[in-house]
Amino acid sequence: MTSSPAAKPIAVVVAGALGRMGAEVIRAVHAAPDCRLVGAIDTSPGSEGADVGLELGLGELEVAITADFEGCLCQASQLVRNDGPGQGAVLVDFTHPKVVYEHTRGAIAYGVHPVIGTTGLSPEQLADLAAFADKASIGAAVIPNFSVGMVLLQQAAAAAARFYDFAELTELHHNRKADAPSGTCLKTAELIEELGKTFNPPQVEEHETLPGCRGGQRESGLRLHSVRLPGLVAHQEVMFGAPGETYTLRHDTIDRAAYMPGVLLSVRRVRQLPGLVYGLERLL
Ligand SMILES: NC(=O)C1=CN([C@@H]2O[C@H](COP(=O)(O)OP(=O)(O)OC[C@H]3O[C@@H](n4cnc5c(N)ncnc54)[C@H](OP(=O)(O)O)[C@@H]3O)[C@@H](O)[C@H]2O)C=CC1
Numbered sequence: 001m002t003s004s005p006a007a008k009p010i011a012v013v014v015a016g017a018l019g020r021m022g023a024e025v026i027r028a029v030h031a032a033p034d035c036r037l038v039g040a041i042d043t044s045p046g047s048e049g050a051d052v053g054l055e056l057g058l059g060e061l062e063v064a065i066t067a068d069f070e071g072c073l074c075q076a077s078q079l080v081r082n083d084g085p086g087q088g089a090v091l092v093d094f095t096h097p098k099v100v101y102e103h104t105r106g107a108i109a110y111g112v113h114p115v116i117g118t119t120g121l122s123p124e125q126l127a128d129l130a131a132f133a134d135k136a137s138i139g140a141a142v143i144p145n146f147s148v149g150m151v152l153l154q155q156a157a158a159a160a161a162r163f164y165d166f167a168e169l170t171e172l173h174h175n176r177k178a179d180a181p182s183g184t185c186l187k188t189a190e191l192i193e194e195l196g197k198t199f200n201p202p203q204v205e206e207h208e209t210l211p212g213c214r215g216g217q218r219e220s221g222l223r224l225h226s227v228r229l230p231g232l233v234a235h236q237e238v239m240f241g242a243p244g245e246t247y248t249l250r251h252d253t254i255d256r257a258a259y260m261p262g263v264l265l266s267v268r269r270v271r272q273l274p275g276l277v278y279g280l281e282r283l284l
């Protein structure tokens with residue numbers, strides 16, 4: 001009897017390798033027996049050429065940090081070129097909102113499956129990337145939040161929203177975060193808005209004596225608020241109100257380890273996807 005050959009580990013490139021999330025992802029990929037780190041991209045000054053394993057205290061991994069995104073992706077796609085359908089390399093990106101669109105498009109162009117954690121893509125950019133992934137027949141995942149608990153909060157919020165006409169969302173993050181509101185908060189609002197109703201009908205003529213105090217208001221009427229403080233990691237509240245009651249849903253991420261099961265799940269699933277999916281709920 002012949003046994004089938006063992007599956008090759010998934011070739012993974014991490015962009016933002018030295019950042020808060022990227023470093024955690026490298027540790028998770030390194031510990032996963034079915035994954036193999038083949039590239040580490042980062043622009044941190046002085047990091048070019050250093051072994052990423054040594055930089056992160058994992059011992060030598062023989063993967064040099066590079067700022068050359070295209071070169072690294074080209075190399076990764078070459079590594080797997082003879083591996084057959086569904087066996088492509090995967091890019092995990094936790095970089096910066098300013099570059100996320102180009103990185104995602106670049107990965108698809110190289111036939112590398114993107115798993116995008118970086119936030120900041122506009123709805124138009126997302127639609128464009130979905131069309132591009134479809135055209136290229138490349139599975140891709142754009143995941144504003146990899147925590148399963150956050151998906152549960154979002155689903156509870158979307159269910160509760162049927163019964164309330166007043167709702168405000170507050171996201172709270174560490175003060176090194178570049179974008180506001182968070183990608184998660186926008187996604188939560190979008191999921192609630194799938195109901196097609198409007199929220200927060202004006203009760204009085206409001207006047208902000210300090211501009212911005214009432215947060216940002218979406219076309220649906222939902223209000224979003226962003227708090228930035230050292231000491232926070234990532235937190236979100238969705239608060240509904242009705243005469244005589246409030247209903248509050250809250251999720252707290254206290255360690256970035258919370259995101260790793262979702263990241264690995266996405267890495268394992270993305271190569272089988274027919275196109276681009278947006279949101280972890282689409283993979284669970
Ligand atoms: N989807 C999710 O579940 C989560 C998403 N995020 C998102 O991930 C992103 C990153 O967050 P975080 O890890 O906290 O950020 P960090 O700033 O800690 O890390 C980003 C890293 O990417 C590097 N970088 C910046 N630009 C580039 C580039 N063009 N090419 C390669 N590397 C680059 C930075 O280097 P340099 O020092 O040069 O700036 C830095 O090392 C944010 O958009 C955040 O919102 C965060 C947590 C969870």
Ligand SMILES: O=C(O)C1=N[C@H](C(=O)O)C[C@H](O)C1
Pocket residue numbers: 119144145173177178181182183184185233234235
């Ligand atoms: O920057 C962060 O930290 C986080 N960013 C993501 C977002 O913008 O939603 C996910 C999580 O909130 C942590």
